[in-house]
Amino acid sequence: MSEMLARLGAGWILAVRHLGRSLLLLLRILEGVDELLRRPRLLVEQLFSVGVLTVLIIAVSGLFVGMVLSLQGYYILSQFAAESALGVMVAASLLRELGPVVTALLFAGRAGSALTAEIGLMKATEQLSGLEMMAVDPVRRVLTPRFVAGFIAMPLLAALFSALGVLGGWFVGVGLLGVDDGTWWVQMQARIDWNEDLSNGVIKSLVFGFVCTWIAVFQGHNSVPTSAGVSRATTRTVVHSSLAVLGLDFVLTALMFK
Amino acid sequence: MKTSKTVEILVGAFVAAALLALFFLAMKVSNLGTLDTSDTFEVVARFDNIGSLKVKAPVTMAGVEVGRVSSIGFDQERYQAVVKLAVYRRFDRIPDDTFAKILTAGLLGEQYVGLDPGGSDTFLEEGSEIEITQSAMVLEEVIGQFIFGKAKEEKQ
């Protein structure tokens, strides 16, 4: 029994150590930002790998989520003869919750795990050490561009998700289920507030972008430099990011939407 | 391996597409496109009961939006709700004996302030008070009156 407690305690201490290490890494990453601004080429390359390559899954998912929302929403709302509110429902759900959250989860799975694997592999093949011995700070050179790219890409991807979701919802609601086109848009525009719904959604995705990318680069940098170690680190990125996103979503929603 | 030019073009396209999406969301989905940011002047109205009126609820006249509720307060001496209305400056010919009521949009909709014009020659301006108001209809009271009225009928 006491052994279990001891192990629990050790686990906690390890977790705190990891948190501390990740914070120190974050500071080093942020220190490299002004250097990054002098070499935009690095940022562009990372925006490609983290942003552009994630667009496909985001776009398809957004479209389908919007369509399903519209489908489900219609059946529920029609029971209260409130089909005219379908546009509002779809848009509000997407902008406030599904856009930022689902995008973040997809991002963690696709881009986050790729980042971790890439950095972990560089560590395992001594490329990071090699950079250090060439008097180049691997954190500033490798991690900072990826971190900034993830942070910028997330809200952009969430915007694409939500926009395509609304269009998908419109296609199903107006095109297939017969909701009036004018009603759809007018009701939506009347009830969706740019501050309450849109900018809160953007703030959420900025926070998610910060956290998911931070976790991804930390796990890669901290991984055990073997193939098993890298694979474990990749799994941890996806799991930790997902939990963090869902947890933060709850906190942010509680703070933003009273 | 993509050439750096291709990479740059694709990244630019990505960012442009995302900004376009954002713009679409802002203008076509949210109310940013229909937002009236013109100057307003403030007018006060006191109510016995504002029901579920909220700040930023519309203020309409003849069904057209002429302003928004800017704040809701409570007067501890007269035990009334003090509602400040922000009226758009271009509506400077609203008579100062206008009647303000709190109405509900649709059956289960939000509450808003509706103005019925009076006949005065002087108009509302910054700091004016709307004297005549009608409070919100509270559903329970209406039902209570209805039942009470029905009961009275049957007695007779």
Next chain:
Amino acid sequence: MAQEQEVPIADSRPLGEPVLVKIRGLHFSRGDRKIFDGVDIDIPRGRVTAIMGPSGTGKTTLLKLIGGQLAPDRGTIEVDGLNVHALGRRGLYRLRMRMGMLFQSGALLTDLDVFENVAYPLREHTRLSESMLRKLVLLKLEAVGLRGARHLKPTELSGGMARRVALARAMALDPMMIMYDEPFTGQDPISMGVLVKLIRQLNDAARLTSILVSHDVAETCAIADLVYVISGGRVIESGPPEQLRESGSEWTRQFMQGLPDGPVPFHYPAPALEADLLGAAV
């Protein structure tokens, strides 16, 4: 300094020349394991010095300590008169620009081709014009015999070729010393021969100081001027290769000649065989 009967004390400065790297009283542990237990080493300028010993004695760790990637628990390491671990970050980085390091795997950047890999330190640390840079890179590649391979990607290179590219890269900024981490491990005879030749030639032609970490006795002794033999966290012996081969120490002889049994036993410690076979339980 510790005295053990059959292990002679390492002789500092056996070749009587100025010293580039001076290590004194080095103590380093990883977790519970003591990797270095009071080590003194002098690396003379302009020579090829080899650090040898059985696997796991921390030879790579020593290179990382010299390069400042790890810090010792106790002791000092001086490179060209500078105390490596007393330098601030900028000082350390400036020192590293004068050191070249060849990693076991080459450690080439996988997203760049051969040319760009060799050009990397030049692009990072100099402001040379593109044409000047190109000439320098081609010359470095020529020195290792891979100028024609300049557009290949690291994944398309064999192990030996990758190491040669890494060597060209390590030479890019014309450092004063190069550290080789197990350069001969896992190489076929021809690539081995190429590397051996290159290391010695570059050292002499560019008047470099080379530090070679390896356990390939034959190849290393063919080119080393000075050899340090390390085991159990201490320097067992040091001197020119011929001297060590005829060493008075049995341990050194076993190592240098590759004998299967001797002071380093064949059998892992275990109870007597009869007891294991005839006794009960496992």
